[in-house]
Amino acid sequence: MASYSGGKSNGGEGSSHQELHVLAVDDSLVDRKVITSLLRKSKYRVTAVDSGKRALELLDTEPNVNMIITDYSMPEMTGYELLKKVKESSELCQIPVVIMSSENVPTRINRCLEEGAEDFLLKPVQLSDVSRLCNRVLR
Amino acid sequence: MDYVNLRRQAASLRKSLFDQGYLDEQFYQLEDLQDDASPNFVEEVVTLFFRDSARLMANIDQALDKCVKDFNKLDVYMQQLKGSCTSIGASRLKTECTFFRECCRDENIEGCMRSFQKIKREHSVLRQKLESYFQLLRQAGPIECATRPSK
Secondary structure (H helix, E strand, C coil): CCCECCCCCCCCCCHHHHCCEEEEECCCHHHHHHHHHHHHHCCCEEEEECCHHHHHHHHHHCCCCCEEEEECCCCCCCHHHHHHHHHHCCCCCCCCEEEEECCCCHHHHHHHHHCCCCEEEECCCCHHHHHHHHHHHCC | CCHHHHHHHHHHHHHHHHHCCCECCHHHHHHHHCCCCCCCHHHHHHHHHHHHHHHHHHHHHHHHHCCCCCHHHHHHHHHHHHHHHHHHCEHHHHHHHHHHHHHHHCCCHHHHHHHHHHHHHHHHHHHHHHHHHHHHHHHHCCHHHHCCCCC
8 A cells, every 4th residue: 555645734834843744554544544634633744654564664764753653453563563663773762652542452552651652542533632642742 | 506405404414324323423523624625524534434344344254255264354354344433433333343343252153144234234324324415515515605695
């Protein structure tokens, strides 16, 4: 599945947010569209990809990613595995990673937070979740 | 064309979708994301949903057809379908997906089969209703058309 690039920046509104680039990772077409819209509505530049593998490929070539928001349950590489790889990388470990999941599994949540996730959001993710998160993580 | 009447019909259909439990408050969230930059956002997401869910349901059909039932695989497919249902606010479908997954956990193949038939029916009904809704919206046009004085 090809990458789905983020939108254009607005003219002077929220100019600080226009510099901030969020990488969204989700194997669900529907969820990628929704999370992209949520992030754009919050005035972030968004790139959405459909797998952890594609996320790592992009991170290799695109240095300016300010936050990664990833689904937990994905085939081949879960969001947790992506989180681990990011945190194990000297180049990437400073990038905040947020996990999303449709399932409220405390052991899963704890594992992700212990591995260094900034936050764990339950789906469906709301605009208020994104606003609160981005204000805190990207402040 | 009577834009006001078309809008009224669309509003009535929309209300019935909520009143009858087909949709939940997540659909409002999608509507909140629709704006001048993405004027057809809701319809686009819903279209994506029906395309993607049809693919998932075809996979489930194939998996159910096999002699040896792989309940793990069935559960994975249904988890994906349930996730998409949750994302667009397809409440009744989501509930039935949950039941199907419970049947998978119990390795109750007959329960899975019955549940899946129900999922297919609910999916079809929701698609028809939402297609009608968006068609009415398209015919009604933007709000400005609804307020254009008749000649």
